[in-house]
């Protein structure tokens with residue numbers, strides 16, 4: 097069983113974001129990066145599949161040279177090898193173009209299962225996995241909270257809205273977009289980190305994969321949103337804020 | 353039934369019940385319309401009554417896309433049926449509500465048409481020979497404008513709450529039936545009946561006061577501090593998704609699109625950024641109090657009272673102050 101898991105590196109969650117000079121993306125200065133959260137769960141699910149059913153876990157990442165940090169970390173957790181599509185400017189691709197890039201790399205590998213996170217914390221399109229499935233001709237399941245191998249393929253638990261779920265069975269090869277919380281993430285061990293150093297990271301380029309940047313619906317402008325409603329801010333040190341809020345809760349909101 | 357300058361709205365229903373976001377999307381199409389005819393379609397089996405209901409809105413046409421293989425949702429059947437419908441209607445723009453179901457098939461539908469879906473948009477403007485779509489990036493910290501120019505069909509899905517249902521205009525429109533050609537062999541997924549996890553042990557929907565904790569709390573060991581605040585207030589404890597994902601609080605205390613929808617008198621959001629999937633579960637609260645160290649956190653968009661600062665200082669101070677007044 098060969099599992100490919102597509103992962104992306106995004107700015108760390110607590111980052112202060114500033115729009116750069118082009119007005120189209122954020123200024124990367126002083127930003128630290130981390131694996132996109134749902135992708136971390138997708139990686140964990142892939143590793144658990146290998147532990148249960150054998151085979152190989154291949155990590156696929158499109159991103160700048162600095163993304164090797166996230167790739168190495170995935171190898172340290174137990175992935176066998178990696179494909180790195182080196183591209184400094186991912187925002188030059190729209191969702192379809194980017195999926196074409198990933199699809200070209202995946203086709204050559206002929207996997208049994210492809211996993212992605214359900215959406216990225218930066219662009220938040222929530223589309224890459226589903227577009228990939230269409231391009232690869234695979235059936236797919238989205239927002240997946242459980243997976244299980246069956247005689248016919250794979251049985252997955254889809255998260256629906258409002259606390260509803262649904263089981264769906266798909267033939268393999270298939271693509272799943274993984275929801276955060278599907279499993280318990282592991283930490284990398286010292287041994288894992290050491291082993292990762294000798295694991296293969298194969299470099300690929302968009303040109304070699306036959307995909308050019310561009311797209312039909314480009315991001316034109318990035319900006320801080322105008323807040324529609326202004327909260328009434330309660331100022332001062334914590335003690336003063338607490339006292340004022342309690343006054344408000346008592347006399348204006350009448351909740352205590 | 354071609355109308356290449358129009359908007360096609362794909363409504364969502366499950367076993368005869370509308371998804372509320374469908375109406376919001378239709379209201380958005382009406383507002384954008386300004387002369388552009390709006391066609392609204394509903395997919396399923398025996399959906400004539402729903403289509404008739406659509407016909408009572410101010411639109412150009414209602415269409416029942418009817419087939420036995422659309423009775424339960426699959427991405428394969430839905431994509432095949434809509435591909436045929438879009439080819440027949442030839443709209444300039446296809447609008448869908450950004451529901452979990454739409455997330456499942458719309459990228460596939462757009463890809464099959466060789467197009468790009470602009471997902472989860474909060475505003476749409478007609479601009480020149482195309483559209484500008486505004487959507488959130490970085491979990492609501494920044495907005496981005498996306499331009500789709502030239503010949504349609506363009507595809508966009510609309511975020512929950514982007515348009516108001518109460519602006520929806522009534523009218524009278526003809527109702528048609530569209531019978532797509534579908535083949536059971538096209539459908540690769542074998543779907544089972546949707547279900548709810550065992551009856552909810554915790555019902556937050558009736559709570560008067562809710563103290564809800566988010567990732568700002570940093571670790572399981574700190575949950576007790578927020579629990580103490582809830583206790584002092586006599587409030588129910590709730591959480592954002594990551595807290596439940598990490599197992600720091602049980603799933604049934606999760607508020608949001610995949611958790612519970614609550615409408616308390618006061619909702620205290622402690623260390624919660626206010627992502628849209630969280631907001632949809634709590635924006636019905638009468639009063640929202642947000643405690644967050646980031647003054648630009650999206651939660652302040654919907655908070656009535658904002659305490660900008662470190663929750664590790666504010667929460668204990670607040671607990672103490674409330675105890676004094678009780």
Ligand SMILES: Cc1cc2nc3c(=O)[nH]c(=O)nc-3n(C[C@H](O)[C@H](O)[C@H](O)COP(=O)(O)OP(=O)(O)OC[C@H]3O[C@@H](n4cnc5c(N)ncnc54)[C@H](O)[C@@H]3O)c2cc1C
Nearest residue numbers: 566567568592593608609610611623624625629645646663
């Ligand atoms: C399909 C789907 C379904 C989802 N369903 C849900 C759902 O039902 N419910 C839900 O909640 N989410 C849901 N999510 C996840 C959602 O998108 C967000 O990721 C999540 O709500 C973020 O949780 P958070 O606000 O606790 O964490 P974060 O976004 O990480 O925010 C933490 C906040 O804490 C603040 N903070 C940090 N330290 C401190 C401090 N010391 N003092 C004060 N403030 C501090 C930060 O400024 C930040 O604003 C869903 C996502 C998807 C894609």
